[in-house]
Amino acid sequence: xxxxxxxxxxxxxxxxxxxxxxxxxxxxxxxxxxxxxxxxxxxxxxxxxxxxxxxxxxxxxxxxxxxxxxxxxxxxxxxxxxxxxxxxxxxxxxxxxxxxxxxxxxxxxxxxxxxxxxxxxxxxxxxxxxxxxxxxxxxxxxxxxxxxxxxxxxxxxxxxxx
Amino acid sequence: xxxxxxxxxxxxxxxxxxxxxxxxxxxxxxxxxxxxxxxxxxxxxxxxxxxxxxxxxxxxxxxxxxxxxxxxxxxxxxxxxxxxxxxxxxxxxxxxxxxxxxxxxxxxxxxxxxxxxxxxxxxxxxxx
Numbered sequence: 001x002x003x004x005x006x007x008x009x010x011x012x013x014x015x016x017x018x019x020x021x022x023x024x025x026x027x028x029x030x031x032x033x034x035x036x037x038x039x040x041x042x043x044x045x046x047x048x049x050x051x052x053x054x055x056x057x058x059x060x061x062x063x064x065x066x067x068x069x070x071x072x073x074x075x076x077x078x079x080x081x082x083x084x085x086x087x088x089x090x091x092x093x094x095x096x097x098x099x100x101x102x103x104x105x106x107x108x109x110x111x112x113x114x115x116x117x118x119x120x121x122x123x124x125x126x127x128x129x130x131x132x133x134x135x136x137x138x139x140x141x142x143x144x145x146x147x148x149x150x151x152x153x154x155x156x157x158x159x160x161x162x
Numbered sequence: 163x164x165x166x167x168x169x170x171x172x173x174x175x176x177x178x179x180x181x182x183x184x185x186x187x188x189x190x191x192x193x194x195x196x197x198x199x200x201x202x203x204x205x206x207x208x209x210x211x212x213x214x215x216x217x218x219x220x221x222x223x224x225x226x227x228x229x230x231x232x233x234x235x236x237x238x239x240x241x242x243x244x245x246x247x248x249x250x251x252x253x254x255x256x257x258x259x260x261x262x263x264x265x266x267x268x269x270x271x272x273x274x275x276x277x278x279x280x281x282x283x284x285x286x287x288x289x290x
Contacts, residue, residue, distance in 0.1 A: 106250025
């Protein structure tokens with residue numbers, strides 16, 4: 001089968017080439033599941049992003065996909081996913097963030113030729129708060145995409161090992 | 163089309179709600195919506211309840227969606243009930259595996275209500 005225009009070979013070794021796919025994967029999730037267009041910030045003004053959601057990747061692609069955003073974004077994402085008011089997001093917020101990150105990770109790996117069935121995703125983990133250090137065994141420069149969701153900053157990152 | 167009883171399997175309660183809402187947006191009249199967080203829980207429900215449609219994720223704890231499909235044939239009440247997969251697993255091998263295990267449709271996450279409509283309505287029409 002011919003790869004689609006959004007599909008890229010997995011074996012070229014240049015992870016930087018995957019940045020547009022990472023951005024596209026995030027854009028599609030927000031567009032299809034939340035009905036929102038993500039935009040690129042003109043300037044980077046990043047306040048504290050109090051939630052970090054992570055999904056591990058294992059197999060042909062090993063690493064961690066993460067989604068960082070502030071409380072307001074997290075509540076708004078939940079609100080848009082469930083069709084409730086942001087102040088009603090409450091207990092569903094972690095689950096919503098986990099699903100968004102999971103779908104970005106799944107959508108991303110499906111865009112890399114041969115990676116779909118050879119890369120497994122872990123259950124999502126959500127960290128709240130900003131006072132933590134993340135130590136990863138990733139051994140190559142990570143990819144990071146900064147975008148705006150309804151004017152609020154979100155950061156999608158991929159740390160890769162190997 | 164009469165209202166239907168649907169079983170939605172996903173380990174995320176948020177995703178179960180989204181799937182149910184998408185079915186409604188697709189114009190499918192929902193009678194009862196049953197939910198299960200994994201394949202084993204779904205099999206238990208299906209032993210007791212007659213449903214018209216099952217929507218099923220693949221990656222779930224305890225029993226995943228593919229194992230659920232394999233074991234579904236052992237449940238008398240579920241014989242002939244169409245199963246549509248809704249999952250982030252988008253590879254061709256997953257699609258082939260699911261279809262060969264008896265799934266009648268395959269929707270990749272992320273999805274739109276229109277995609278749900280395209281996949282589910284023809285299946286329900288064939289059933290009726």
